[in-house]
Amino acid sequence: MNNKVWYPYSQMQLNESRYKVVHAEKEYITLDNGKQLIDGVSSWWAAIHGYNHPELNEALSEQANKFAHIMLGGLTHKPAEDFAEKLVQITPKGLNHVFFSDSGSVAVEVGLKMAIQYWSNKGEKAKCKFVSLKKAYHGDTFKAMEVGDDSDYQNSYNHILNKGFYTSIPKGGFNCSKDELMEALRELGSILKAHSDEIAGFIVEPIMQGAGGFQIYSPEYLTEAKKMCSDFNVLFIADEVATGFGRTGKLFACEHASITPDILILGKALTAGYIGHAATLSTDIVYDAFLGSTYEEAFMHGPTFMGNPLACAVGLKSYEIFEREDYLNKIKHIETHFKVAFSDYQHKDIHQIRICGCMLVIEVVDEDCVNGFKDYAVEKGLWLRPFGKYIYATPPYIISKEGLEFIISGLLEWFEKKQL
Numbered sequence: 161m162n163n164k165v166w167y168p169y170s171q172m173q174l175n176e177s178r179y180k181v182v183h184a185e186k187e188y189i190t191l192d193n194g195k196q197l198i199d200g201v202s203s204w205w206a207a208i209h210g211y212n213h214p215e216l217n218e219a220l221s222e223q224a225n226k227f228a229h230i231m232l233g234g235l236t237h238k239p240a241e242d243f244a245e246k247l248v249q250i251t252p253k254g255l256n257h258v259f260f261s262d263s264g265s266v267a268v269e270v271g272l273k274m275a276i277q278y279w280s281n282k283g284e285k286a287k288c289k290f291v292s293l294k295k296a297y298h299g300d301t302f303k304a305m306e307v308g309d310d311s312d313y314q315n316s317y318n319h320i321l322n323k324g325f326y327t328s329i330p331k332g333g334f335n336c337s338k339d340e341l342m343e344a345l346r347e348l349g350s351i352l353k354a355h356s357d358e359i360a361g362f363i364v365e366p367i368m369q370g371a372g373g374f375q376i377y378s379p380e381y382l383t384e385a386k387k388m389c390s391d392f393n394v395l396f397i398a399d400e401v402a403t404g405f406g407r408t409g410k411l412f413a414c415e416h417a418s419i420t421p422d423i424l425i426l427g428k429a430l431t432a433g434y435i436g437h438a439a440t441l442s443t444d445i446v447y448d449a450f451l452g453s454t455y456e457e458a459f460m461h462g463p464t465f466m467g468n469p470l471a472c473a474v475g476l477k478s479y480e481i482f483e484r485e486d487y488l489n490k491i492k493h494i495e496t497h498f499k500v501a502f503s504d505y506q507h508k509d510i511h512q513i514r515i516c517g518c519m520l521v522i523e524v525v526d527e528d529c530v531n532g533f534k535d536y537a538v539e540k541g542l543w544l545r546p547f548g549k550y551i552y553a554t555p556p557y558i559i560s561k562e563g564l565e566f567i568i569s570g571l572l573e574w575f576e577k578k579q580l
Contacts, residue, residue, distance in 0.1 A: 169313075169547075179538060184211030187559045189543055197543040200553045200567045205370075205402055207433030208482070210556040215481060216432055216474055223473035232260070232467045240467035243475050247439060250479065251412060252420040255441040259459070260466040264401035264427030265299025267438035268363075270461060271423045272303045274442060275361040275395045281449045281457050284357075289324040291351055291362040291394070295372035296326075298363065298399050307363050309372065312548070325351045325359070329369070329377040334516065336378045345384050352392040361395035361423070366413035367516065370402040374521035374552055376514050382417035389422075395446070401427035401438065405482065406491050406557065409517030422446055432478040437471035487557045491518045494555070494564060501568045507575045511549070521552040522571065533574060540570045 163172055170176060179197075183190040187210045189197045202208060209216060223239060230237050244258035259274075261267045272290065279287035292298070292307040299305070305314050306321045314321065330336040330344040352359065366382055369375040389396040398421035403413035407429070410416055414424070423446060427438035450459050465471075481487075498520045502513045509529040514521045524530060530546045537544045544553060544567070551574075553567055 177535060186210040186212070187556050187563050195538075195541070197538060197541055198555075198559070198563050198566055200537075200542055200544040200555050202429075202554050202556045203433050204428065205407060205554050206428040206431075208405060208429045208487070208557050209432050209478065210558045211433075213432070213481070216434055216477055219473045219477035220434060220470055223470050226469070228470055229465065229468055231464070233462055237467070237469055239469040239472035239476070243467075243472035244439075246476060246479060247426070247441060251424055251426075251441055252414050254420040254443050255424050256444055257442045257447040259440045259442070259461075260468075260472075261438045261440065261463045262465045262468070263299075263436050264425070264438050265301040265304045266463060267401065267425045267427055267440045268298045268304040268307075268399060269301050270440040271397050271399075271425050272307065272361070272363070273461060274423060274440065274446060274459065275397060277459065278395065278446050278449045279360050281452075286358050287360045289322075289355070289358050289360060291325045291327055291348070291359055293364055293369065293372075294326045294328050295369055295375060296363070296365060297369065297371035298365070299401075313371070325355060327351055329375060330381050332378070333376050333514070334367075334378060336381075341378055341380055341384070344381055345388070348385055349388055352388055352394060356392040356394060359392075359394050361397045362389050363397040363399055366398050366400060366403060367408050367416050368403055368413065368519065371547075373523070373548075374514060374519065374550060376516050379416035382414070382419055386417070386419045386421070395422040397421060397423040397425070399425045401425055405429035405479075406487055407517055407519055407554065409488070409491055409495060411488065429478075431471045431475045434474045434478075435468065435471040437465075437468060437475065482557075485558075490557050494518045494557070494559070497561075497564050497568065498553075501572070505572075507578075509575065509578055518557060519552065519554050521550050524549050524551070529578070536574060537570060540573070542567060542570045544570070 180192040181189050182192050187198050189199050247258050248256055259270055261270055276288050290307045294309050296309045298308050305317060306323055309326050327348045328344050330340045332340040386396045398414050400412055404426045422443055424441040431437045450457055495517055498515045509524050511523045511525045527549050530551055533546050
């Protein structure tokens with residue numbers, strides 16, 4: 161084997177097929193053989209404007225001509241200050257402080273460290289564990305793995321991970337029954353009641369779980385869970401790395417439940433797929449616990465590339481485009497197209513179809529049902545990359561009606577062929 165690049169989530173000895181990209185424009189990826197693919201997954205949910213966007217290119221170039229990077233240790237700069245101000249303006253009210261980092265996983269680590277030190281600074285050092293949802297995925301760094309419940313990503317490390325507590329989402333999806341809601345809340349309540357003296361926070365992917373299986377659940381659960389966390393002195397942490405910036409149909413998924421988390425984590429679409437960057441926001445209550453006369457109380461964390469000016473310039477321009485072009489309305493139309501095509505669709509190989517905002521997932525009954533799908537999709541002219549029992553589509557918000565219909569027809573054709 162002569163691989164110089166060690167690829168993610170790959171058994172390198174299997175020499176999986178990989179397609180070399182030479183150009184990308186709007187929703188299209190061009191391969192080295194000249195074939196064009198419609199990107200149905202936005203490069204892991206990040207490229208919400210598609211590719212090669214002229215305004216984002218210009219923002220990047222203009223900032224690069226001034227300075228590409230400045231450390232935030234002892235220095236500051238306008239792009240970071242302006243971007244932080246914008247994030248405070250658009251996120252749920254009360255999140256007034258922004259800590260930048262360079263990836264979603266690191267932003268999760270930052271949020272968890274904040275929660276632990278928050279309680280430590282208040283004299284409650286025993287509060288250092290977390291509650292998370294079953295099937296949660298929060299990233300691949302160590303503390304992020306500890307609050308995750310997706311064993312496929314963690315099997316090699318389970319023997320050294322200091323796991324916390326796990327609780328179920330309500331059954332029944334977005335509009336669950338009262339009984340389903342109460343059952344899930346009782347489970348969470350029993351954990352908080354028994355262990356609140358050692359729990360620092362409850363971390364969730366609001367409304368929609370990502371790599372753990374694209375499960376969708378009730379906003380009312382989040383509303384009530386936030387109240388319970390307040391009652392039991394537990395911080396509520398919302399990981400919106402995947403859901404933030406419109407993916408569920410709201411700008412932030414927390415808005416479905418009208419809640420402000422104590423800590424909010426953003427990534428992926430934050431910088432439109434141009435530069436890896438992330439942000440961890442906190443309320444005044446959390447932030448104020450780090451203020452004092454000594455550095456012992458300060459938050460001693462500082463990624464080299466935090467607040468990178470290129471990333472901040474692109475992030476600012478990205479949201480400007482998002483708002484100006486009314487992306488939430490575009491997302492609503494995408495969701496409607498998905499629902500018209502799939503809400504009543506049934507197939508012997510399909511267990512369940514779930515749709516939320518600009519996300520469609522087809523959960524099949526067995527992993528064998530997706531064997532060969534990736535190569536089929538490429539031959540068809542699509543980039544859709546299933547994993548496990550899930551075929552999912554999270555296209556760029558700028559996708560044309562024709563491009564969206566092409567994704568839908570490609571998915572339907574796959575299952576129709578298997579029907580024969």
